[in-house]
Amino acid sequence: MNESSAAVLEPEVAEPKVDVVVKEKNKPKQQPRYNVVLWDDPNHTFDYVIRMMHDLFGHTYEKGREIAKVVDSSGRAICLTTTKEHAELKRDQIHAFGGDPLSSSQINVSMKASIEPVM
Numbered sequence: 001m002n003e004s005s006a007a008v009l010e011p012e013v014a015e016p017k018v019d020v021v022v023k024e025k026n027k028p029k030q031q032p033r034y035n036v037v038l039w040d041d042p043n044h045t046f047d048y049v050i051r052m053m054h055d056l057f058g059h060t061y062e063k064g065r066e067i068a069k070v071v072d073s074s075g076r077a078i079c080l081t082t083t084k085e086h087a088e089l090k091r092d093q094i095h096a097f098g099g100d101p102l103s104s105s106q107i108n109v110s111m112k113a114s115i116e117p118v119m
Helices: 044-056 061-074 084-095
Strands: 035-037 076-083 112-115
Touching: 035 061, 035 084, 044 061, 044 076, 044 084, 061 076, 076 084, 084 112
Parallel strands: none
Antiparallel strands: 035 076, 035 112
């Protein structure tokens, strides 16, 4: 027998069957949402609220007027729904916005606002 023609046959080895389990990627949890609530007071005009909504939230004139009507009629209005940190920032910006130069009131303070978790 000639060395070049002799072939060594290796036994076939079956690969073990492995079941592949694909787990769904965990979706990141969404941060809890909070409402920024504007509270009514008699010392601020509709124009003040409309301007504040535009300057702080980027709301249009129409949206600002709608919020002014709601806060006037029901005592409170939701200005924005967002994350807790952003809601706290917007609440603080409302508190720092200053008084209403068009108001006939001697009280020259900002409007009140709060945040609340969305239910």
